[in-house]
Amino acid sequence: MIVWLHGGGFTTGAGSSYDAHRMATRGGVVVVTVNYRLGALGFLAHDHLPGSGTFGLADQQAALRWVRDESGAFGGDPRNVTLAGESAGGYSVCAQLVSPAAAGLFERAVIQSGPCTGRSDRPFAPSSIPLADARAAGADLATRLGCGPARAQEVVACLRRVPVSRLLNAQGVDQQPVNETDLLPHDPAAALAAGHFHRVPVLLGGNHDEGNGWAAGIIQAGNPVTPRTWPDVAATFFPSPGQAEGIVRAYPVHETDGGPVFGAVIGDADFACPTARTGTLLAAHVPLWRYEFADEHAPPLTPGTPPFPLGAPHAGELPYLFDLGGRPREMTPAQHRLANAMIDYWTRFATAADPGNPDDPNSPPWSRHTVLSLAPDHITPARAGAFSAHHHCAFWNTLG
Template sequence: MTTHRVLTALGCALTAVLATAWSGPLPPTRPATEVVTPNGVVRGTAHDGYRTFEGIPYAAPPVGRLRWAPPRRTTPWSGVRDATEPASACPQPAGEVPGGSTDEDCLHLNVTTPDGAAPARPRPVIVWLHGGGLTTGAGSSYDAHRMATRGDVVVVTVDYRLGALGFLAHGGLPGSGTFGLADQQAALRWVRAEIGAFGGDAHNVTLAGESAGGYSVCAQLASPGATGLFDRAIIESGPCTGSPDRPFAPSSVPLSTARATGSDFAAKVGCGSAHDVLACLRRVPVSRLLAAQDTDQQPAHSTPLLPGDPATAIAVGRFHRVPVLIGSNHDEGNGWAAGIVQAGYPVTPDTWPDIAATFFPAPGGAQAVVREYPVHDTDGGPVFGAAIGDADFACPTARTDVLLTAHVPTWRYEFADEHAPPLTPGTPPFPLGAPHASELPYLFDLGGRPRDLTAAQHRLADTMVDNWTRFARTADPNSPSSPHWPRHTVLSLAPDHVVPTRTAQARHHCAFWNTRR
């Protein structure tokens, strides 16, 4: 018996003895909505079958001198901390977060846990990293109660620094280009230390995310600082093998490139020629920083947190050896293509060569793309969308799957509900099918509001939740309640049509794109 087990057994025996010997009145019990953590007591909210604890700090507020500093430990509190409402999202422009946010005191997380008596064994934990180009998004946007109750797991959603506040790089600044990734590691350390108080198993943690959140999982797979912080990984539409010359899929850049971008940013906000550039930057109002930053952010590699490009680390097998569930959506690129068409750039046989040259700029790339994806009429938007999705998501995901499978158990899916409920209002210029992020309403109630799903789509949602949570529990997504998912195939996820397939790479022109990496 290990020392840990001996101490645990002794502790249980001592507890039993003390309980038997106690002859006075029992001490008052805390309500089920109050949980004692190492930092203090938190009071959450009881719902029908589950409890939520929102806005729990996992690191000190990164304000003042801590703006652009690695995350520091949070200060314990006295009394009972209210955890019934989400905290402010990290600074970002208006969009997913109505009105945006300028509150830098944002390093918080939210816990959703099934209700009822304490389980015989601690529950698996899923830590969710939101998407949004590392520039927008919030953990509180993801209502995880269906995943928690149906899968009997504890779900943690995390806010981490975004935009320039999360990824600025500058000479002499420790942590350059990776502050947001460091925040994610701080949240994982909090989970290891404190999730047991919420019924979670600190030794069975799955790190999961979508889009920029999925790419963040890739980065953590390659980061020495994440060693021992998670036991499985789920990557949704965030392939690890993207590259900076692709305009849609997330990726990282060398520190030298990130520092050049940081110098330009400092100049834009009036600090480029300051005697102390960093001191000047720390005085700039958040609203001005947001106005000056790029739309999407890229972490910096060649740094202590991210010594190499995650794409290279995965390719050479230098990553944390944990089982991985990875996938993408059938029509990833259609949302971007539709937005570009609606912005006044129709895709026709005449315009397609110029559009291809803009978005696929490699030498000779445009002509090859036009030949591979011919446009024959004035409605070429879906062709453009297919090229984006294949180049930046489907084929890099397939390559990542192959590279991972050489070292760890890997399962790959493709979400393919062509009638998935839309995530944004308005009528697109062409049917979007299963575009980027369309799988999310099947796992979460986004913004706390369930999307309208048909009976068949509800069954698909249940299947996906079963697969995801079974993977978190056992490292194998197969369960008695869902169709069999064999290794070395792609599970196509569509209403009443959950089947393994081996044709995904051909359907997405991967032989073509693999020659253009």
Template sequence: MTRHRTLTTLACVLTAVFAAAWAPAPAAGAAVATTVYTRDGLVRGAVHDGYRTFEGIPYAAAPVGALRWAAPRRPAAWTGNRDATRPASACPQPAGEVPGGSTDEDCLHLNVTTPDGAAPERPRPVIVWLHGGGLTTGAAGSYDAHRMATRGDVVVVTVDYRLGALGFLAHAGLPGSGTFGLADQQAALRWVRDGIRAFGGDPHNVTLAGESAGGYSVCAQLASPAAAGLFDRAIIESGPCTGSPDRPFAPSAVPLSTARGAGADLAAKAGCGSSHDVLACLRRVPVSRLLAAQDTDQQPAYATPLLPADPAAAVAAGRFHPVPVLIGNNHDEGNGWAAGIIQAGNPVTPATWPDVVAAFFPSPGQAKAVVREYPVHPADGGPVFGAVIGDADFACPTARTAGLLAAHVPVWRYEFADEHAPPLTPGTPPFPLGAPHASELPYLFDLGGRPRELTAAQHRLADTMIDYWTRFARTADPDGPSSPRWSRQTVLSLAPDHIVPTRTARFRHHCAFWSTLG
């Protein structure tokens, strides 16, 4: 099993995961209209049972034509009352989370969910959510935030930003190379700062939150000088700042020189490599051809104006925006990937295990060390493979990130550990997945507008998690009298039958081993 074949398989696996987990719910009946005046014009949203939604609001001009691979610009004002009762198109991406994919570049929109009723005495805290998807897939409209908004009495903003090559192309002489998607996120934060008060939100109490690539985007914004003053707290779910680009699962950043090399490869695949004006040629290429030519994973570029330093180095040096942070990972992050790769025809047995490890750790010395640290027996190949992925790419980098951040700012760390979390994929996996990557999301959101089937104990856990997350957004401290105590000195383990502090996470995930392996 070669590394290239493994990663190609992984792309197909994730497409199936997202298509199942985020499939949109059937359209609901007509809702009562509600109108708000934004900085650019009137928007007509919808009133639901206890909350209001305003969807598809443009926060930047459509990045089309000459604006493809340009910094986001303020959208033109409109006259009349803009329909904001349904999400706009997702940013261009292959089929997967978005059924059929998307080729619509007019995608720089956001959605606002706010509690209904009389205006509060004080503006509500604001949570700005950045979706995951490897910086290649995902959509703001996949995240129905009404439970978080109503239970936590907060305003939730979900954001679409440029993805894939359209979001992260790097090319010599192109301002903004490798960071257009991050620039979009900052443009959305500026929109929130300037206009969220119209929706009852407090522009001076903004929490930037995200999961997976969205969590890593939060890391990048912590390290970006251009994001100064745009948010007051940070929530990072399964997107540790100290990820490494030589690992295929956890998101990370790459040097500008590396990103430019990937950009040159893209231009060649798209038929523009020998053009006299490569960028002009690329701006004429249909979106579908760009999607076919781009790599399955994307990384933002550092050594750039927006991201001068690798976020991992910035965090290690203490050069990041000093805001409180809530950060965590899932107990079994890697199991979904391991199961998908096994189901795609790559068995993990004592005989095949050395070759499987070598596909991800090309250094013979590293591969042998991993095999010794994580021995495989006939009945446990899948879980062991999942543990390697989860420990190396998520649990231990999260622990390292939390420790580095805590030297400068208040940090609260969690581990989501519901071993019976609702599955995000149909069918029966080759082994029990436990609490894999993204499994905490149904406790915070109705993905695709569909509430997941939860037991009574899981509903209580979901309520408790929303309480923690929104208290953190309100006061910078998730702890409170209505929930089990959350101390900054421990990792809070979140499961239906126990919400308890633990000090053993580093040992359970072999973090001493990974710190010596490098």
């Protein structure tokens, strides 16, 4: 069985958007898609609201308990559950890997574009935040909604009277699970570094051009990236002392490549290199398989013409596994073959804890010691060191 946690930055998305019939029929698995509370409804923290800051994660665990108790009625095996997710769903899988309350609720994990060692001080990639920071943000939101300052009990009662639409309009875009809580005692990055996580096999990966979508949106919003503007753009999004200067040197912008360079910075800093670090920490304790989705002509997820080709951006792999919104994307024959191979890998991992199958010509063997590059007509393994070098991970490690 596969239990799927959707992405959307912990503020948007729905399980119903992921039509998994191809995965279910081709892979012979039961797929359960999950909704969980989002935004302030799922992650607002207040000291007089027990469990707050992790309501969304608690919903995911409730779904896993339901699967354990009820899945036998529709052909599922409650003793063979793979928890999978992408983006915020991937970060959620990380959180469940280290949550004591999730022990025994799943036997394998799939983390797509949501590395467990992402940092809350870097843009674009949600992680988890400490309880004190979350409570301060919650108090600020309450004040903006006219519910503070006052006695704590009165603030909670006031917040409960706020119309949901108004609450969501006021919440902002930065919503993250809260650590130092009962459900999530430690930040996932720290817990993994200490070896404190559930010992289950993991399939982990991301996309070659994770940051391009964000870079394109920023450019279209009136922030061109040129040799002249690049230092200021880098300083705006990486404001820590010394970071911007180092980024501009490591990622020079020439006349025609500003967008892809900015995209590479975002992708390497927030996804590729944290994924490599996550893989190193996991592989020290559990079986691990790593991939990189690399179809440079992946079907677009949104309408419109971007300011530069997006390649294999964040979420670009999803149409290969799901019919998003119930609508399949147009694909070439080679892309359809890649989609079938990816479904085969994912479902073999879910059923047997090993995605490799040397007898299947459509999906070449997958070694645990490589990063499998997934592209039409060339599914090829690469050394983990080559992956890190391509994404400038030595540079990002020096920045801390």
